[in-house]
Amino acid sequence: MPSPAGGGGESTPVPGAARVTIETIAVDRRGTWSVGIDVAEIFSGATGVLEKSVALIGRQEHEPPREMVRLLARLAPNLGADSVCSLRLRTETQSVIAGAARGARPPAAERKSVDLLLKESEEKLVEVYSSGATQARLAMKIRCVAATAAEASQESEARFVEFVLSAARSDDEGEFKILKTNGLRAAVGHEASDLFSFNLPLPEGRTGGKRYRREKLEAVLSPALISGDRAQIGWRLRGEIATVSATDATIVHPVDRGETLVLAAGETRTLELEVAATDPGEGWTRVRYQITVTCRF
Numbered sequence: 001m002p003s004p005a006g007g008g009g010e011s012t013p014v015p016g017a018a019r020v021t022i023e024t025i026a027v028d029r030r031g032t033w034s035v036g037i038d039v040a041e042i043f044s045g046a047t048g049v050l051e052k053s054v055a056l057i058g059r060q061e062h063e064p065p066r067e068m069v070r071l072l073a074r075l076a077p078n079l080g081a082d083s084v085c086s087l088r089l090r091t092e093t094q095s096v097i098a099g100a101a102r103g104a105r106p107p108a109a110e111r112k113s114v115d116l117l118l119k120e121s122e123e124k125l126v127e128v129y130s131s132g133a134t135q136a137r138l139a140m141k142i143r144c145v146a147a148t149a150a151e152a153s154q155e156s157e158a159r160f161v162e163f164v165l166s167a168a169r170s171d172d173e174g175e176f177k178i179l180k181t182n183g184l185r186a187a188v189g190h191e192a193s194d195l196f197s198f199n200l201p202l203p204e205g206r207t208g209g210k211r212y213r214r215e216k217l218e219a220v221l222s223p224a225l226i227s228g229d230r231a232q233i234g235w236r237l238r239g240e241i242a243t244v245s246a247t248d249a250t251i252v253h254p255v256d257r258g259e260t261l262v263l264a265a266g267e268t269r270t271l272e273l274e275v276a277a278t279d280p281g282e283g284w285t286r287v288r289y290q291i292t293v294t295c296r297f
Helices: none
Strands: 017-028 031-043 048-057 066-079 085-097 110-118 123-130 137-146 160-171 177-187 192-202 211-227 230-245 251-264 268-276 286-296
Touching: 017 048, 017 066, 017 085, 017 211, 031 048, 031 066, 031 211, 031 230, 066 123, 066 137, 085 123, 085 137, 110 123, 110 137, 160 192, 160 211, 177 192, 177 211, 211 286, 230 268, 230 286, 251 268, 251 286
Parallel strands: none
Antiparallel strands: 017 031, 017 137, 048 066, 066 085, 085 110, 123 137, 160 177, 160 286, 192 211, 211 230, 230 251, 268 286
8 A cells, every 4th residue: 555755744753654544434325334444554754545446326216326436545644752643634536427428527536635633542534525426425434553563564574674784983083993794684573683792991090900991782673564665673772881990890881772763775874872981080081883774675
């Protein structure tokens, strides 16, 4: 269903994909019935496209007319930090009445646009078409939540994402130097991790004891889903930077940072981390890291 494109709401979207569930409902001579349910993961700020053809039977008592309706819907969700999904729905319907006179012009396309705010457990019903010829109607029941790996399609869950992970370090304003580059691989719904561990000698402390800076950082990459040509990946960097001395107490600077990445195949993203010493006597003032991630799937 999804075909990423530009668009979406006006607010800045939260990175990640929305899981949009749409049930198309028809009301005609047969009563109220479900045309079908469609589910897709659509990234915030992108647009998903749904196309359907529905055969409707007139509600008239004698010789009810039949109508074929082509429905085109564009859905642009934006996920908010408060778990509210802002979704713009634009629909276009074109109908053909069976038995129409030869050469008769088909009815003009009917277009509608509506903006919805959907809470996590909420769904809304939107009428998208009402026929004057058959008195039949079409509506869409819509639900929108943040997508999770557990809800991803079976096709996505069976796929793997390969990563090239590189770490570079700089003290103060110095140039970055590559420390390590590794290749990783993880299936959707699982994770891959890499540990960066180094000891850097420091000048002697106030009491003359030897000391060093211990750097221990673990990068964790968790592909959550693949939709279209992009992947949603959870990224987390955790560990510590510590000043270790033979004569003084160890000073620890914990690191725990995470965010959601949305990457196309082959795209590279650079993430930066800065840790500053809390004690002027630690023997160092500031250390910066650049973690570069490239993914392929």
